[in-house]
Amino acid sequence: MMTSRIPGFYKLSPNERIDKIGESVKLTEIEKKTLTECNGLQLEQANQMVENAIGVFPIPLGAAVNFKVNGKDVIVPMATEEPSVIAAASNAAKLAYDLGGFTTSYTGSIMRGQIHIVNVAQPYQAVAKIYENKEEILHICNEQDPTLVALGGGAENLEAHVIEANGKATVVIHLLINTMDAMGANAVNTMAEAAALRIEKMTGGEAVLRILSNLADQRIVRARASFQDPFKGDRKRTNKFIQAYEMALADPYRAATHNKGIMNGITAVVLATGNDTRAIEAGAHAYAAKRGGYQSLTHWEIESNGTITGTIAVPMAVGIIGGTTQAHPIAKTAMKILQTTSAEELAGIIASVGLAQNFAAMRALVDEGIQRGHMKLHAKNMAVMVGAKGNQIEEAVRIALEKGTVRYDAMQAIVQSLKY
Template sequence: MTCKEEHSMTSHISGFYKLPPKERLEKVADYVHLTEAEKKQLMGSNGLTLGQADQMIENAVGSFSLPFGVAVNFNVNGKDVFIPMVTEEPSVVAAASNAAKQSEGFTTSYSGSMMRGQMQVVEVAQPYRALAKLYENKNEILHICNEQDRTLVDLGGGAKDLEAYVVEVNEEKMVVLHLLIDTKDAMGANAVNTMVEATAPFIEKLTGAEVVLRILSNLADERIVRASANFTDPFHGDEKLTKKFIQAYELAVVDAYRAATHNKGIMNGITAVVLATGNDTRAIEAGAHAYAARSGMYRSLTHWEADNNGSITGTIEIPMAVGLVGGATQSNPMAKIALKILGAASSGELAGIIASVGLAQNFAALRALVQEGIQEGHMKLHAKNMAAMAGAREDQIERAVKIALKKGKIRYDEMIQIVLSLK
């Protein structure tokens, strides 16, 4: 394929959701050059063999499948991308795709790939003198860290700096040491943990104290990604709906009960991409929610502003410790395919794409809440699941859904009766 042909391709595909699954796959495959083997893997009933699963976790007896979808219409930093998403929730992929279609594209920035390795030093006779010793011996501490992973250092990463402070618990002072480690294109948990564990004996000798905890922190506040997007007049001049949209967001800034649901919706999109790419969903969730509470109150991860023309601009700021190498990103064949579909060249680019999905997801949720409500659209998409649960054969599901939508009753008891009428 020539450069000209590549640039002419787009992720904006009208009616993508209406296509049969195989046709959708072919369109994505053409765009990202999936091999026949990769297409077969995606079409298979299971992405992991038992042998592969056994290499990933202990006591494996099988593997568990979830739907692998692709969100369309995304343009991030001037580049069209397909977004692989793994989720069981019906409305997530559709909402992200629809929101992206209404945007003018997403732009992102990334603070870098620095992670924190945290060490807890207890039984410290003179904690402030211990602090001084840690800073005085910084170069030796960083040297010990970097001897543990010469490959990472050769790539430009490794331990770069340290921070230390004194905390008081139950009238007893302890020292907390943070090693700042650039993990480059890896999420970095293994590299960080190896470094802090190797450094512990030297820290104990230096301070005359005991190191208890030595592990990375999932509050990756030195690894921040930001994304922004403008949505041109999404309510077609309706000033009241625009105002409601902003008011709905504003409640998430001041009320933790609303913020929890607001941010959960953001994470619907983010977690789906993180899972698809073989990254650590629990780490991303923990970091995001801790970051949302960094002011002392749990708040929205996004900000929204409207102009006088009815356009709405959104921004998101979130820790994003994701990688392209290591862990399940390489050992899970489905994750490797997901990364190929995304085409991200660095962990920073991957982080920006993921943050853009979270922002799109939030826009879609707020827009639905101030219009028809969240449940109408969700239940329409959930109707297929409901028909299958009610016993519809694969060739009956679409008919059952059409009947239910025509009746306006998307309830399980009604669906059972509809399915029975088709048999």
């Protein structure tokens, strides 16, 4: 039976970790080599993915353990260059594991395609005409992707609005499209472009924009988890935890950093699975401002026994088919490690990682401070940067932390002293 609880996982060598994961999810030797030999994306493949390709830019790929999502253990691949992120997520997940782990829900895979029509003489009459001809417009959309329709997806509904832009009335149509297990950007954009031609004739206006919206507010994933009290009954520290969360509700300067910590986890999984990190980040931050002021994406409450319960709600337009999820060999292997069978399941895992990341960050902030764990890993990077090799790296880190001087010049002097 697959388990995400792997004692001492962080103490293993990278190859030993891959072997452990490989045993659980049955990675082939080729898939292991894709990860270990850092040759997953060849220049020829990169040249097919982007313009003017000149190389590839590797990012460290780690695995977060201890996650249980909807009763299922899962090992979570995370691609990030930032120290402490993967360890923090794993530690937080461990505190939630014995209390049931993470429970998620999903509103569905509905994306919005926007068509902006300008120069409309009677905008409100135009809105009425659009609703009168809704079925025709949806039919035009669905003609563009019969495969998606056959799978149960496609354009399902529309909305029409009149929006004042620079003192002029713009008619904005939202096509509501079920993209199923795909992120769906290409399908949505194609449908919007096709429908715009008919809507121009219908309204007498001109289509300026025909593109999806990344504020996927009908594709919301929610995750909930209870965490064992990390403060051992110390009410003062528990209250500080809640006060830190309350500050993220009230102060956008705090909320920006608070949500950045959440996105440390979310973006790492999105990137590892070959999904669109920019779309997810844009949607998340827009959703955080939906009440008119920028706020926390998470909410936290204390139960009578001291258990800390958190929830998160965030747009999650991710897919398990299409895009680079299948074209990128490392993303494809990451998807196999996750063992996900739907976009809904993937979205739930990603939101759970974001919630765990937030818990870990706030716990550190109100306890020993964020730098204690972060600086040890930062010191290791710095030691390598100034030329430390082999056993010198750990020794240099030990000396720097004892001195409390994790600076470039100080690390450089430490490494030089170890060399001579």
